[in-house]
Amino acid sequence: QAKMAGKGRYRIFEPAMREAAQIRLDLEHELRRAVANHEFCVYYQPIIHLPSGRLVGFEALVRWRHPTRGILLPAAFLHVAEEAGLNDSIGWQVLEQVCQQLVVWRRLNPRAAALSVSVNLSARQVMQPNLYDRLMQLLAQYQVPPTALKLELTESTFMEYSHDVAALLNRLREQGIQIAIDDFGVGYSSLSYLVQLPIDQIKIDRNFIVQLESKQHSQAIVNTIVNLAHNLNLEVVAEGVETQGQLDWIRAVGCQYGQGYLIGLPLTADEATQMVQTIELYGD
Ligand code: C2E
Ligand code: MG
Ligand code: MG
Ligand code: MG
Secondary structure, three states, X not given: OHHHHHHHHHHHHHHHHHHHHHHHHHHHHHHHHHHHOOOEEEEEEEEEEOOOOEEEEEEEEEEEEEOOOEEEOHHHOHHHHHHOOOHHHHHHHHHHHHHHHHHHHHHHOHHHHHOEEEEEOOHHHHHOOOHHHHHHHHHHHHOOOHHHEEEEEEHHHHHHOHHHHHHHHHHHHHOOOEEEEEEEOOOOOOHHHXXXXXXXXXXXXXXXXXXXXXXXXXXHHHHXXXXXXXXXXXXXXXXXXXXXXXXXXXXXXXXXEEOOOOOOOOEXXXXXXXXXXXXXXXXO
């Protein structure tokens, strides 16, 4: 009887499960092709120095220029790419494009030397034993100074590989590459641990910014993170600024840098280039 019931249940779920597995396999297959064909591109979201309103740099955000489905966001593919072990290849394509872009901007506008680009790294990328050497090689190849590059790691990446990560980050920072903690505040790690890490910048997670105008505890958290950053001599960026009220609020608590749809949408490389040529840059 039990066997029959079990069999029956299985039969009901089988088609749906098979379909899901097939979709995933197709996506994985497509992703492999996309890596080989260099179908990934980078969008650049402006980061602004709040007191002056000037551009300090961009965050590099990967997009998949899918041959039939258009521009796909990371949420549509990055998870499967990570599981399929393709994130590292995609990550290097992103880093290479960022270096090429930095070279273009520096040629077009000497003042662009002050700009930096922040690149997100997955845990798997950080774990690659040759990350340091390959990065240095890439920067040397394009003659991009390490100070033009920031690397964004999430709290969980720091936590999972804490021991080796700290040593790696120290070496990168000795070269001038800056390190940011992305999505700060949503993880479960202790503050005292996080602030001991060799980092330069804290990016306050968008969730706290979204709730700034409605939830008092979010105001307290943002205020605390900004003060903490100042006391530790770390840069602090508010992510996901969408409204004037949020912008006023983060300015009022002394947050140095801002990023979000209100400040600037993620731009194509051409649009970002336009911006680099026309707006006032930080450090001028
Ligand atoms: P993230 O690093 O926290 O990047 C910020 C995300 O928030 C981006 O989404 C950006 O478009 C979005 N965003 C910016 N301002 C606003 C706003 O005002 N409102 C809202 N609702 N969203 C805003 P995106 O580009 O879809 O990227 C999502 C995540 O994918 C990133 O989160 C990052 O974790 C990951 N990612 C993106 N590019 C790369 C990459 O090259 N490598 C790796 N490993 N991960 C990447
Ligand atoms: Mg990021
Ligand atoms: Mg973030
Ligand atoms: Mg985020």
